[in-house]
Amino acid sequence: DGGITQSPKYLFRKEGQNVTLSCEQNLNHDAMYWYRQDPGQGLRLIYYSQIVNDFQKGDIAEGYSVSREKKESFPLTVTSAQKNPTAFYLCASSIRGQDSPLHFGNGTRLTVT
Amino acid sequence: DQQVKQNSPSLSVQEGRISILNCDYTNSMFDYFLWYKKYPAEGPTFLISISSIKDKNEDGRFTVFLNKSAKHLSLHIVPSQPGDSAVYFCAASYWEGAQKLVFGQGTRLTINP
Numbered sequence: 001d002g003g004i005t006q007s008p009k010y011l012f013r014k015e016g017q018n019v020t021l022s023c024e025q026n027l028n029h030d031a032m033y034w035y036r037q038d039p040g041q042g043l044r045l046i047y048y049s050q051i052v053n054d055f056q057k058g059d060i061a062e063g064y065s066v067s068r069e070k071k072e073s074f075p076l077t078v079t080s081a082q083k084n085p086t087a088f089y090l091c092a093s094s095i096r097g098q099d100s101p102l103h104f105g106n107g108t109r110l111t112v113t
Numbered sequence: 114d115q116q117v118k119q120n121s122p123s124l125s126v127q128e129g130r131i132s133i134l135n136c137d138y139t140n141s142m143f144d145y146f147l148w149y150k151k152y153p154a155e156g157p158t159f160l161i162s163i164s165s166i167k168d169k170n171e172d173g174r175f176t177v178f179l180n181k182s183a184k185h186l187s188l189h190i191v192p193s194q195p196g197d198s199a200v201y202f203c204a205a206s207y208w209e210g211a212q213k214l215v216f217g218q219g220t221r222l223t224i225n226p
Contacts, residue, residue: 004156031211042117042202042216043157050211090156098208099145099164104156 002027004105011110021076021108023091030096032074037088085112116140117205119217132190136203143205148188151200193224
C-alpha cells in the first residue's frame, strides 16, 4: 500500500535543541516537500526537492535544513535558530512536473518548550 | 500578502443539501488549482483539481468551478454527508522551476444531521 510516512506523530523538545523529523515515501515520486501549518493559517512551504541530492528553499526556510540522499527520504531538521518551532509539520510528495497534486503524510506535531 | 484567500472560516450545512466553499486568488500566474480535505491531526487529502484551461471539473459529488476573470474558484459538494465535515483548503499552483503551491487559510465545514 503506497503512501507517505511521517514519524513520530508527536515530538517534544527543549528550546535550544535541534530535532529531525522523518519523512519516507514509497510512491516512487521524484518531488518532495515540507510544509508547516499554524492555527488559523494555510500551509506554508519550508523546503522542496525535485530530485535526489538537490533541494531548494521555500517561503519560510530560515531555521530549517533538509537533505535528500535517497529518493524515498526527505528528513527535515528544525534547528535552534528557528524562532517559533512549535507547529504541525507536513511532508508531501508528487510526480515531478506541472499539474501534479501533492500527496501528504499525516504530519508531526512538534512542541518546543 | 495573502495570495489565496478563503474568506469564510466556517460553514454549516444541513445533510443532503449543497455545500459551496469559495476561494479567491490574486496572482495571475496561477494555472492549476486544487482542493484538499483535512481532518484534525491528519494530513490533507487531495480531493479534486482543475487546470486554468477549464472552467469546471466534476468527480462524483464534488465539482470545482473556476472563474478566471474574477480570480475565483469554488467547490460544490452535493449531496452533503456527515463524513464531509472537515477543514477544506484551496490551493493554487504556479511553475517556477518547480511546482509551487500556495494554500488558503481553510474553511471548516460542518454537516448537520
